Amino acid sequence: xxxxxxxxxxxxxxxxxxxxxxxxxxxxxxxxxxxxxxxxxxxxxxxxxxxxxxxxxxxxxxxxxxx
Numbered sequence: 001x002x003x004x005x006x007x008x009x010x011x012x013x014x015x016x017x018x019x020x021x022x023x024x025x026x027x028x029x030x031x032x033x034x035x036x037x038x039x040x041x042x043x044x045x046x047x048x049x050x051x052x053x054x055x056x057x058x059x060x061x062x063x064x065x066x067x
Contacts, residue, residue, distance in 0.1 A: 004017050011029055011032065019038055020039075025059040
């Protein structure tokens with residue numbers, strides 16, 4: 001069970017409580033990115049979370065240079 005209760009009403013969460021992200025790790029709130037097991041990534045293994053963290057970092061960089 002994801003530890004995301006504190007985000008209810010702030011970000012879009014799935015029916016399982018996972019943070020909904022796009023392909024770049026962006027959430028429903030511009031400028032807020034998420035990665036790892038608390039997100040809607042299909043597989044919950046440490047190597048997947050590490051890759052998602054790298055994707056979110058690149059997404060944050062992209063967001064910052066465009067805004």
